[in-house]
Amino acid sequence: MAGISLVHQVATQEKAVAFTFDDGPHPVYTKQLLDIFRRANGKATFFMIGQELDAYGEIAAEVHAAGHEIANHTWSHPDLTKLTLEEARAEVEKMDEKIRRITGKPVLTFRPPYFAVNEDILSLAADMGYQSIGAVNGEAKDWEQPGVEYILDHTRRVLGKGSILLFHDGYGKREQTIEAVRVLVEELAAEGYRFVTVSELTALSNPIA
Secondary structure, three states: OOOOOOEOEOOOOOOEEEEEEEOOOOOOHHHHHHHHHHHOOOOOEEEEOHHHHHHOHHHHHHHHHOOOEEEEOOOOOOOHHHOOHHHHHHHHHHHHHHHHHHHOOOOOEEOOHHHOOOHHHHHHHHHOOOEEEOOOOHHHOHHHOOOHHHHHHHHHOOOOOOEEEEEEOOOOOOHHHHHHHHHHHHHHHHOOOEEOOHHHHHHOOOOOO
Protein backbone atom coordinates (compact mmCIF):
# COMPACT_ATOMS: atom_id res chain seq x y z
CA MET A 1 0.00 0.00 0.00
CA ALA A 2 2.76 2.43 -0.90
CA GLY A 3 1.82 6.06 -1.27
CA ILE A 4 -0.86 6.28 1.43
CA SER A 5 -0.37 9.23 3.74
CA LEU A 6 -2.27 11.62 5.97
CA VAL A 7 -4.22 14.21 4.01
CA HIS A 8 -3.37 17.71 5.33
CA GLN A 9 -4.59 19.82 2.43
CA VAL A 10 -6.59 19.26 -0.75
CA ALA A 11 -5.54 20.66 -4.09
CA THR A 12 -8.44 22.85 -5.16
CA GLN A 13 -8.97 26.24 -6.73
CA GLU A 14 -12.07 26.79 -4.59
CA LYS A 15 -11.99 29.01 -1.55
CA ALA A 16 -12.98 26.20 0.81
CA VAL A 17 -11.54 24.95 4.09
CA ALA A 18 -12.45 22.19 6.52
CA PHE A 19 -12.52 22.99 10.24
CA THR A 20 -12.10 19.81 12.30
CA PHE A 21 -12.57 19.25 16.04
CA ASP A 22 -11.08 16.37 18.01
CA ASP A 23 -11.87 14.55 21.26
CA GLY A 24 -15.53 15.55 21.70
CA PRO A 25 -18.39 15.80 21.83
CA HIS A 26 -18.65 18.21 24.76
CA PRO A 27 -21.90 19.66 26.16
CA VAL A 28 -20.60 23.25 26.25
CA TYR A 29 -17.91 23.66 23.59
CA THR A 30 -19.47 21.54 20.87
CA LYS A 31 -22.74 23.47 21.19
CA GLN A 32 -20.83 26.77 20.93
CA LEU A 33 -19.21 25.54 17.73
CA LEU A 34 -22.59 24.52 16.31
CA ASP A 35 -23.74 28.10 16.90
CA ILE A 36 -20.67 29.58 15.18
CA PHE A 37 -21.09 27.43 12.07
CA ARG A 38 -24.85 27.89 11.95
CA ARG A 39 -24.37 31.66 11.85
CA ALA A 40 -21.71 31.27 9.13
CA ASN A 41 -23.90 28.87 7.16
CA GLY A 42 -21.02 26.39 7.18
CA LYS A 43 -20.24 22.81 8.10
CA ALA A 44 -17.43 21.23 10.13
CA THR A 45 -16.11 17.75 10.93
CA PHE A 46 -16.04 16.33 14.45
CA PHE A 47 -13.50 13.57 15.11
CA MET A 48 -15.15 12.06 18.16
CA ILE A 49 -13.88 9.46 20.63
CA GLY A 50 -15.85 6.65 22.21
CA GLN A 51 -16.03 7.61 25.86
CA GLU A 52 -17.23 11.12 25.05
CA LEU A 53 -19.73 9.82 22.52
CA ASP A 54 -21.07 7.45 25.17
CA ALA A 55 -21.39 10.28 27.68
CA TYR A 56 -22.89 12.87 25.32
CA GLY A 57 -24.73 10.92 22.65
CA GLU A 58 -27.45 13.56 22.43
CA ILE A 59 -24.83 16.19 21.50
CA ALA A 60 -23.50 13.92 18.77
CA ALA A 61 -27.04 13.53 17.46
CA GLU A 62 -27.33 17.34 17.33
CA VAL A 63 -24.06 17.55 15.38
CA HIS A 64 -25.36 15.05 12.84
CA ALA A 65 -28.81 16.67 12.61
CA ALA A 66 -27.16 20.03 11.83
CA GLY A 67 -25.44 18.49 8.80
CA HIS A 68 -21.90 18.24 10.13
CA GLU A 69 -19.68 15.22 9.63
CA ILE A 70 -18.93 12.84 12.50
CA ALA A 71 -15.59 11.13 11.97
CA ASN A 72 -13.57 8.41 13.68
CA HIS A 73 -10.87 9.32 16.21
CA THR A 74 -10.80 5.79 17.76
CA TRP A 75 -12.64 4.51 20.78
CA SER A 76 -10.19 5.35 23.59
CA HIS A 77 -7.57 7.64 21.97
CA PRO A 78 -4.51 5.35 22.13
CA ASP A 79 -1.28 5.63 20.14
CA LEU A 80 -2.25 3.06 17.53
CA THR A 81 1.38 2.42 16.57
CA LYS A 82 1.93 0.93 20.04
CA LEU A 83 -0.91 -1.59 19.70
CA THR A 84 -1.09 -4.82 17.76
CA LEU A 85 -2.86 -4.48 14.42
CA GLU A 86 -5.77 -6.48 15.85
CA GLU A 87 -6.07 -4.06 18.78
CA ALA A 88 -5.82 -1.07 16.45
CA ARG A 89 -8.54 -2.49 14.21
CA ALA A 90 -10.78 -3.07 17.23
CA GLU A 91 -10.34 0.58 18.32
CA VAL A 92 -11.42 1.85 14.91
CA GLU A 93 -14.19 -0.71 14.37
CA LYS A 94 -15.82 -0.14 17.75
CA MET A 95 -16.00 3.59 17.09
CA ASP A 96 -17.19 3.07 13.53
CA GLU A 97 -20.10 1.00 14.77
CA LYS A 98 -21.02 3.60 17.39
CA ILE A 99 -21.02 6.47 14.88
CA ARG A 100 -23.11 4.50 12.37
CA ARG A 101 -25.74 3.99 15.04
CA ILE A 102 -26.13 7.76 15.27
CA THR A 103 -25.80 8.69 11.59
CA GLY A 104 -27.08 5.59 9.81
CA LYS A 105 -24.35 6.19 7.23
CA PRO A 106 -20.84 4.91 6.47
CA VAL A 107 -18.05 6.71 8.32
CA LEU A 108 -15.62 8.10 5.74
CA THR A 109 -12.79 9.81 7.57
CA PHE A 110 -10.38 8.84 10.33
CA ARG A 111 -7.77 10.74 12.30
CA PRO A 112 -5.19 8.77 14.29
CA PRO A 113 -4.69 10.08 17.84
CA TYR A 114 -1.50 12.15 18.13
CA PHE A 115 -1.14 11.81 14.31
CA ALA A 116 0.69 8.60 15.23
CA VAL A 117 0.75 6.40 12.14
CA ASN A 118 2.95 4.00 10.27
CA GLU A 119 2.42 2.13 7.03
CA ASP A 120 0.47 -0.62 8.80
CA ILE A 121 -2.01 1.78 10.41
CA LEU A 122 -2.48 3.77 7.20
CA SER A 123 -3.06 0.54 5.27
CA LEU A 124 -5.48 -0.72 7.90
CA ALA A 125 -7.53 2.48 7.68
CA ALA A 126 -7.52 2.39 3.88
CA ASP A 127 -8.62 -1.25 3.88
CA MET A 128 -11.55 -0.23 6.07
CA GLY A 129 -12.56 2.42 3.54
CA TYR A 130 -11.20 5.42 5.42
CA GLN A 131 -9.25 8.45 4.35
CA SER A 132 -6.69 9.26 7.06
CA ILE A 133 -6.80 12.95 7.87
CA GLY A 134 -4.09 15.26 9.18
CA ALA A 135 -4.09 19.08 9.33
CA VAL A 136 -1.96 22.02 8.20
CA ASN A 137 -1.95 23.88 11.52
CA GLY A 138 -0.61 21.35 14.02
CA GLU A 139 1.84 23.99 15.22
CA ALA A 140 -1.06 26.05 16.57
CA LYS A 141 -1.24 23.46 19.40
CA ASP A 142 -4.67 24.63 20.50
CA TRP A 143 -4.88 21.60 22.83
CA GLU A 144 -2.23 23.25 25.01
CA GLN A 145 -4.29 26.47 25.18
CA PRO A 146 -1.27 28.65 24.32
CA GLY A 147 -3.35 31.82 23.92
CA VAL A 148 -5.89 32.93 21.33
CA GLU A 149 -3.35 35.03 19.40
CA TYR A 150 -0.87 32.15 19.27
CA ILE A 151 -3.54 29.82 17.86
CA LEU A 152 -4.57 32.46 15.33
CA ASP A 153 -1.03 33.34 14.23
CA HIS A 154 0.04 29.72 13.75
CA THR A 155 -3.13 28.96 11.80
CA ARG A 156 -3.23 32.04 9.57
CA ARG A 157 0.33 31.50 8.35
CA VAL A 158 -0.47 28.05 6.88
CA LEU A 159 -4.05 28.64 5.81
CA GLY A 160 -5.12 28.52 2.18
CA LYS A 161 -7.53 26.97 -0.29
CA GLY A 162 -8.19 23.35 0.61
CA SER A 163 -6.67 23.53 4.11
CA ILE A 164 -7.75 21.11 6.82
CA LEU A 165 -7.62 22.84 10.22
CA LEU A 166 -7.22 21.07 13.56
CA PHE A 167 -8.85 22.20 16.81
CA HIS A 168 -10.23 20.47 19.91
CA ASP A 169 -13.67 20.66 21.51
CA GLY A 170 -13.14 17.92 24.11
CA TYR A 171 -10.85 17.06 27.02
CA GLY A 172 -10.07 20.16 29.01
CA LYS A 173 -10.77 23.87 28.91
CA ARG A 174 -11.37 25.02 25.33
CA GLU A 175 -12.40 28.68 25.65
CA GLN A 176 -9.30 29.84 23.74
CA THR A 177 -10.06 27.43 20.92
CA ILE A 178 -13.67 28.59 20.66
CA GLU A 179 -12.63 32.25 20.51
CA ALA A 180 -9.90 31.57 17.91
CA VAL A 181 -12.36 29.64 15.75
CA ARG A 182 -14.93 32.43 16.03
CA VAL A 183 -12.35 34.96 14.80
CA LEU A 184 -11.09 32.73 11.98
CA VAL A 185 -14.60 31.95 10.73
CA GLU A 186 -15.43 35.68 10.61
CA GLU A 187 -12.19 36.51 8.79
CA LEU A 188 -12.49 33.70 6.26
CA ALA A 189 -16.17 34.37 5.61
CA ALA A 190 -15.28 38.00 4.84
CA GLU A 191 -12.68 36.70 2.34
CA GLY A 192 -15.32 34.58 0.61
CA TYR A 193 -14.35 31.18 1.97
CA ARG A 194 -16.83 28.32 2.32
CA PHE A 195 -16.73 26.02 5.35
CA VAL A 196 -17.18 22.39 4.30
CA THR A 197 -16.77 18.95 5.82
CA VAL A 198 -13.59 16.97 5.21
CA SER A 199 -15.47 14.61 2.89
CA GLU A 200 -16.86 17.55 0.93
CA LEU A 201 -13.38 19.09 0.74
CA THR A 202 -11.68 15.95 -0.58
CA ALA A 203 -14.42 15.67 -3.22
CA LEU A 204 -13.34 19.12 -4.50
CA SER A 205 -9.83 17.91 -5.23
CA ASN A 206 -8.75 18.93 -8.71
CA PRO A 207 -4.95 18.78 -8.82
CA ILE A 208 -3.42 21.07 -11.40
CA ALA A 209 -1.65 19.02 -14.09
